[in-house]
Amino acid sequence: MKQKFLVFLFIASSLFASGFQLNEFGAKAMGMGGAFTAVANTPTAIFFNPAGITQLNGTQLSIGSNIITLGSTFRGVSPNITEYKLKDQIFTPIIGQFTYKYDDNLSFGIGLGNPFGLGTKWDDNWIGRYITTEIEIRVFSLQPVVAYKIFDNLSLSAGINYNYADVLIRKNVNLAPFSTTDGQVKITGDDQSLGYAFGILYKPTDNLSFGLGYRSKVKYEFSGTTSKVAPAQLAGKLPSGKTSAKLTTPVNLSVGVAYKFDNLLLSCDYQYVGWSSYDSLNIKFNESNLESKSYRGYNNSYIIRFGLDYNVNDILNLYAGIYYDKSPVKDEHLDPTLPDANRMGYSAGFGYKFNENIQLDLSYLFLRMEERKITNSEINYSGIAGAIAPFNGVYNSYAHLFSLTLNYSF
């Protein structure tokens, strides 16, 4: 009988998949499809390639925000094609960077951003409610960096990042063989952790540049609490109280090349994301002395980015970009916590100079995820342990992102 109730502990799991990672640290970089590693010529460089800040004069400040909306539908469970829609939510990750050029060779910078900051919310009565009803993950990252120009055409940079993360997971619990209402479990937790970053910018000629940016993985040991709602008769069987979970966000390595033709700057990035460290998600319910393990087996993934920056005149620049982001989630493990898929990103934006000191960047990015039809799901949506109830169906997802950054140079 005990085994039967272990199912209560299956916790949604694709928490940190690529959809929850954000690479949007500034409007210009986003407008250029994120192909910014070899460009790195705004304070946003702190996150893409901190070596780039040696290109910035004086003291510079970038502040802004993104506005992100996600849309996703699930049609299933196969053979049914009933459509379920993700609830509307708006996410507003912050943008804040500051750089200071100490002398010709030495620069400092500090950046504040959200490398993760999304979530999904489904109806409390939807068919996948035993998999997930709500999840949200936010990471605030504060990254001080130092950059040094070794030669005129080569800059190196390194920094550390302090990260504060909080997470919320909510789902229903099937109380079968008992009837009528579901139980509910909600887990919240947070942690802080350190990581590091470095970057290289190499400009063999005035028009050609190469860049490399590296952000380390960050290990978290979340601690928090689990609260539950269940009939009094069964309450003792649901986990509650102190909860902990270990999680590691993946390493990111980007290499890029950019070339300038007169007024047109073209750039291209390859970003490697080391998801394979994400083997399984283990959540410990200390007071119930139980551990929920869910196997993930993510693939490493990559993103290929192309971007352009077209200098129209002294006050106006136009940006455009396109990228392809490979999903790390295998078909059989895809779940609605994060309806991930290979995705295409299309971006456009502009930069407008009000005067010598103030520039506004505004960009829009549309993300279209490939339709994903799952026929071999290993996700059991029945909420009954051991049951064979594969969550097969069709996912369609997209996202709209708006980004606004105000750059001020002193």
Next chain:
Amino acid sequence: MKKIKILIYLKLFIISFLLTSCEDRSNLSAPIVENGSANFTTFVTIGNSLTAGYQSGTLFESAQKYSYGALIAKQVGTTYEIPYISDPGTGNRMEVKSVDLNKGTAEIVYNTASGSPLNSNYPKAYNNLGIPGATLYDIINATSSSNCYAAIYGGSPNPMFDLILRGKGSQFSQAKSLKPTFVILWIGNNDILGYATSGGTVPYTPVANFQFLYSQLVDSIASLNAQVVVLNIPDVLSIPFFTTVPPVVQNPADGSLINLYGIVGGTTKQLKLGKDFLTLTSKSEIAAGKGLSPSNPLPDKYVLDSAEVATAKNIIAQYNSTIATLASAKGFTLVDINSVLNNIATSTNGVLFNGVRFSTKYLTGNLFSLDGVHPTSQGQAIIANEIIKAINSKYNANIPLINVATIPGSIILQKYNSNNNIIPIFNNDKFNILF
């Protein structure tokens, strides 16, 4: 040079945008339900409590909507009107007050509140014509509580007949009024169940009468010119009602087993484990000290001794052979539900359906509701799937089976802070009423 580059970029951008931005819905279509030559235009189920979707001692909406008939109707996409009674149903619903999941034990209480009929004004006959308590005799003959078998031969009118028949004629005549194209008939259980659940103190329908009545019924059903599926009668002795309370108790002093005493046919005898059976209702009697000595035996109505067990098994076998012969003669499809339930009952660790384990264990076996006689909603789904398999085979159809893991649990937990009048476990006479 510059312009050309920009144009190439723009073209690439637009082309790839167009390629991926439109949702591809071409590979989706509604599930194709292939009914083959089965005709579900008008679908009727006729029977007793098992057909009605009765659970945990009462008839209530949240159980009725998972009767096998309702589940099949949903799979084939046909209309199926149900005489819904709002929760908690027709009264005395059995609910779990407290539960020890590790021991698999629970304290059961009766919810004395009752619901009310939700579509008693439905102008036509219901598609679910299962009446809790109905016997074989009743299908053609009973038109109200006052002329049902229980009233005529037991002196206890069964109000379920008024509730479901609403003065519009017998179960059969109402089924006929719908001009059904597909009929499922599952009847005869109560003709022997009352004998068993009363410890052999209530008579069963003699086999000759059963043969006559069943023959008459299949003739009538055949006259409807519908496609017909019939189910046979499961072995009543494999239900938790008889397998939960053993005829022995443990001696607290040394752990040895003490065989209880019970009255059978007027004489007191010592009961043997595995041979003699006690009803679920005997539990509180034993708790009160009954059966521990020959001078204080368990009353007859709690004891189904080995001879009565043999009689019941023999009668069921003859009923089932009657059903098989008569159904076959009319070309009806027979579902041997008796074998299916026996397989579950005789397996040591239960049987997996869609990965969920089912056994005939009381409370924890998933198969039976709290009354120990009637299936849970998931149990109904197992029955529905057996019927669907038979239909698929006979009519060359491809009706999808139900994933039993997705059918909600149906063991009712008592609501705290309600004003329910709590009655201690197992009201003794409750089970002498037919099901």
